[in-house]
Amino acid sequence: MSMSALPLFRFGIIADPQYAAIPPHAAMDRHYANSLTKVAEAIVIFNSWDLSFVMTLGDVIDRSFKSFDDILPLYEKLRHEALFLLGNHDFSVSAGHLSEVATRLGMPSPYYSFSRHGWRFIVLDGNEISTFALPEGHPHRALAAQMLAELEAKGARNAHRWNAALSDAQFAWLGDQIAEAAAAGEKVIVMNHYPVHLPSEHGMWDSERIVALLASHDNVVAYLNGHDHVGNYGKAGACHFVNFKGVVDTESENAFAIVEVYPDRLEIRGFGREESRTLVY
Numbered sequence: 001m002s003m004s005a006l007p008l009f010r011f012g013i014i015a016d017p018q019y020a021a022i023p024p025h026a027a028m029d030r031h032y033a034n035s036l037t038k039v040a041e042a043i044v045i046f047n048s049w050d051l052s053f054v055m056t057l058g059d060v061i062d063r064s065f066k067s068f069d070d071i072l073p074l075y076e077k078l079r080h081e082a083l084f085l086l087g088n089h090d091f092s093v094s095a096g097h098l099s100e101v102a103t104r105l106g107m108p109s110p111y112y113s114f115s116r117h118g119w120r121f122i123v124l125d126g127n128e129i130s131t132f133a134l135p136e137g138h139p140h141r142a143l144a145a146q147m148l149a150e151l152e153a154k155g156a157r158n159a160h161r162w163n164a165a166l167s168d169a170q171f172a173w174l175g176d177q178i179a180e181a182a183a184a185g186e187k188v189i190v191m192n193h194y195p196v197h198l199p200s201e202h203g204m205w206d207s208e209r210i211v212a213l214l215a216s217h218d219n220v221v222a223y224l225n226g227h228d229h230v231g232n233y234g235k236a237g238a239c240h241f242v243n244f245k246g247v248v249d250t251e252s253e254n255a256f257a258i259v260e261v262y263p264d265r266l267e268i269r270g271f272g273r274e275e276s277r278t279l280v281y
Contacts, residue, residue: 007260007267009117012046012054012080014039014256015226016246018089019071020062030248032062036071038247042256043078045271049258051080052116057226057244058087058126058193060105065093068104085123086110087193087227088162091133098135111170113177119261120181122174124192126204130164140167147205158203163194165205174210178217187281188220194227197241202228214239221281222266224259231275240279242268249273 017035024031046054061067075082084105091098102110110125127133131144144164151159166174174190181188196207196214204210214220215237222240229246245255254272266279 007262008119009052010049010258010260011052011116012042012049012256012258013057013224013244014042014054014247015057015244016059016087016089016229016248017056017071018059018062018246018248020064020067021070022062024251029250030062031251032248034251035247036074038252038254039071039074040077041254042247042271043074045256046258047077047079051258053081053083054078055083055085055123055191055224057191057224058085059089059226059246059248060084060087061092062089062248063092065097065100065104072104082106083123085191085193086125086127086133088127088130088132088164091127091130095135098133111173115186117261118186120177120184120186120188122177122181122188122190124166124174124190125170126166126192126194127164128167128170129205131161133164151205157199157201158205158207160201163202163205166210171206171209171213175213178213178220182217182219186219188217190214190220190223192223192225195225195232195241195243196223197236198232198234200228200232211236211241222279231273233277238281240266240281242277242279245273245275 019035020032022032113122129140129144134140194204196210220239229249231245232243234241255274256271257274258269260267268277270276
C-alpha cells in the first residue's frame, strides 16, 4: 500500500445555509427555512466520518439575530469541533447586535488561525472593510464607501455593497501567518467567506493583493470560500481556489463536502450539488 493511500486527516465544509424563518425567494431559488433540514442532514453524514473539524464558510443566517437561535443548536449534535467564519449575511442584524455576531458563533475573534496535523488553517474576516458589518460612524465604513465608489468609477464587476475588503492590518497578519507557517514547516489552507479568484462579481474588493500574496508562497495549498452560491474553481501559482456551493439554493438538494488531506493532494468529496475534485500539490 502506498503512503498516500490513507489521508493524513479529513475535515468537513458547509457554505451559506442562510437560514431565516421566511418564505422562499422563488426567482433566486433560495429556500431559507429549509436550511435547518439540510444542515441537520449534513451533520448526520459528518458524524459518520472521522473528521478533525467542520467549518461553515459564512452566512449561517440570512437575516435577524434570533435566526441564530434556530440554527446553531443543530451544531450541538455534531460530534466534531464546529468552527465558523463571518459572512455578509451574518451581519443582517439590528445595529445593536453587530458587535455580538462573532461571539454568538463561538469564534475566538473575527479572524484567527489554528494548526492541525502539521497544517495551518488561516481564517479571514472578509467583512472588515464593509458598508454593513460596523456601526455607523466607524472609520472602516467611510473607507468602504470610498473603496466602493472607486471600484464603481472603474466599472469593476465586483463593485457591490455585498462585497468587502480586508483591513491593511489583517492583510499584514495574513502575510505574517503564512511566513510563520513556512518557518514551522506547515502547509497552509486559507478560509474566507468571499472568493478572490477567479475574478467575479462576488469577489473581494482587494482580491488582487490577496491572490498575489497567496500565489507567491509555495506552502499555501488552497483557499476555500463560499458567498457565490453557484461554486467555482481556479488556480493561481500553486494555490487552488475552491468556491463551495450554497446550501440555501434549491428546495431540497443539499451541498456540502468532506476534504481529505493526503501528502500529495487534497481530495474533495462532494455531497448533493457539491462537486468532487482532486487538487494535487
